[in-house]
Amino acid sequence: MKTNRLTNRLNIKLGLVLLLCLCFAAIGEAKISLPYLINDGMVLQRGKAVPIWGTADAGESVTLKFAGKEYQTTAGPDGNWKIMLPAMKAGGPYDMQINDITLHNILIGDVFLCSGQSNMELTVARVMDMFADEINAYENTNIHYLKVPYCYDFNEPQKDIKKAEWQPLDKTHVMGYSALCYFFAKQLYEKTKVPVGIINSSWGGTPIEAWISEEGLQDFPVYTHQKAVYESKELINNIQQIEQARGRAWQIELYKTDKGTHAQTPWYAENYDDSAWQTVDMFSPQWATNGWRPINGVHWFRQQIDLPASWNGKEATLRLGCIVDADSVYVNGKFVGSVAYQYPPRIYNIPKGLLKTGKNQITIRLVSNGGLPSFVKDKPYKLICGTEETNLSQQWKHRIGTEMPQAPSSTAFQNMPIGLYNGMIAPLRNYVFKGTVWYQGESNTGKWKEYASLLKSLMKDWRKTFGMPEMPFYIMELADFMAPDNPGRKGWAALQAQQAKAAEEDPHATLIPNKDTGEWNDIHPLDKKTGGKRLVEAVTQSF
Structure with missing residues (x-):
């Protein structure tokens, strides 16, 4: 009996020791998490202090090693942590180590946020008719590009984008680049010889009100009220299921x-x-x-x-x-x-x-x-x-x-107010940019009278989001579209005038002339090179 008791006690003690060892092992293996923006190939803005951030267990120590220096912090009670890197000169590629994670191919240069609708999204593959020889002959590992995945949310600003990766400008990735971003980045690098990073957060067909925060739309109550309708995810799912069933039945x-x-x-x-x-x-x-x-x-x-x-x-x-x-x-x-x-x-x-x-x-x-x-x-x-x-x-x-009969319509939830701000702009809030390029307006020509006010609200809103009160905005003028005798041409011209008005009334906004690149029969004109060249001219004036 005594032998059995001793054996049981030993087993219990051994079990406790094993449990403690497992606990310490688990603690030792606690890992940090990084947002998708902080990843291999990222480009950090030169000349400005930039944050590196992520999450970990509360109280977890975080050590960051970069460019010969070491930085430390501790995750807060909510698990969030942030380390500020000092302003740095252009250069790279570098490695960055954060605890047991090593990031590769990091550049320091000029980073631009590019946003809007389909003419900002239009890919290099779509302009090969006009520029195939030039595109096929060019690669540049000092240009990196990240396309923010589609996401809308009507409840709260999101903390991270969906899965994405930084892509170098090479033959493997170039066809997926935005054509405007491609020509802008290429010509900017040729002029400055400084690495270029592009974060493209755009979605074809979307109106400007989808890209502004709830706070930024307070002067437009019709939009904040419209957003409230879609706060129920269950409602959205039900609508989508009904509409998809109708669409399948039609097909x-x-x-x-x-x-x-x-x-x-x-x-x-x-x-x-x-x-x-x-x-x-x-x-x-x-x-x-x-x-x-x-x-x-x-x-x-x-x-x-x-x-x-x-x-x-x-x-x-x-x-x-x-x-x-x-x-x-x-x-x-x-x-x-x-x-x-x-x-x-x-x-x-x-x-x-x-x-x-x-x-x-x-x-x-x-x-x-x-x-x-x-x-x-x-x-x-x-x-x-x-x-x-x-x-x-x-x-x-x-x-x-x-x-x-006409095919059943479906609700474009991405077009509803505030949703894209929450899903595709708010998650970028900690990133530091040189400036923003905005190419949008086609979907607002039917309501052009309010566009200048909305665009000014967007610029104010994003500057607050990014903590940059003087963040430069480069507004791409809508390219001309439709035959001169088409009644829709009036709304198009009126919105172009609204773009000019917003730029004129904002000391840190620049209108990029672009109407002459249009094609009467195509809302997506192929010539994105001219717009890219004019963007470079405007951007480098401030260097």
Whole structure:
């Protein structure tokens, strides 16, 4: 009995010792956490004290080693910690060690926040038509770029962005860079020889009120009241589920009733007989309406094109301009690609072995979700094979596959007031910037009268957020859009005037002339190089 008791006591003591060892091991393994901005490849602003921050267990010691110096702090009761680095000269790449974490490839240079909507987001891949040779020939490891992931929140400002990474300007990453940011950073580096960091926090189609905080919108109660409606995440989820179900039902009905897809010989087949189809001018609105409203649903277009023997079996490119709304394309009965919405240029690769000498069949299945379906004028509609080109005819055979009611609308929650500030600007609050580039306004042309006031509120709001009362703002003027006789052109010009008014009334704001880079038939003009050059000229005036 005594032996058993002694054995039990020993087991208990050994268990306690093991438990204590595990506890101390757990304490020893306590790790710090860093926000996604503080990561490999980050660029820190030169000439200013900059914070490095994160979280850890309360009371955890944090040691930071950087550029030959060591800094220490302790996590507070809430687990937050921050270390201020002194102003530093441009340079790098460096490593930074924070406890057991080592960050690599850190640069010190000039960092810019770039924000707005689709013309700020438009990628390098979309401007290759105009600048392919220049882009393919350039890499620069002293330029780093981070795209803030999409996020909206209607309850509170977020502390961190969603997962993201800093990317060097190289062939692996360049196509995902914003085109404007690319040309701005490239030309800025060429002029200053100082590393450049770009944080791009933008979202296509969004209005300015989505980017301002609740406090910043206090003079616009209609927007703060609108935001309150979406504070319930359950409501948002319910709306999304209902709208997604309606959208799926519409798409299913579209597919089921499309005669061209389900015909015994599909209408995209090379040998389909389209002799009974109507011939239409692709740019005429007549095929797109029934006389009093647009025909939504599926429109099929077919065209034969004769090709010389020199094209036989070769790889080629089919250019189909821009199409409203979506399309799927077939060549000689084979599917070659599709685009799901109206804005991107239609550039389809035709693989080797598909084209032949003589007659070749091109078929387009156009889907119209709502509004007037159309082909955009003054865009390229042609086949390209090496150095040879052949233009497509404006005359196409046309037949309706199915007529549908307008597709159900969906709520763009990212467009609601305050949400993007909370999700995509507030998490950047500790980062130090040289200045901000703002390219936005297209989505506010319908309410242009309030735009100058909103833009001034945004600038005041962000300066408070970043603790920079004199933070420079560089406002990209909207590029011209639409034909001069288009009624919508008036609202566009009025908003351009509002941009100028806001810049004129703010001593630390500069309007970057940009209207002359526009294209009448494209809300996303390709020339982002001119705007980048003018940005550099404005920014370097203050150096």
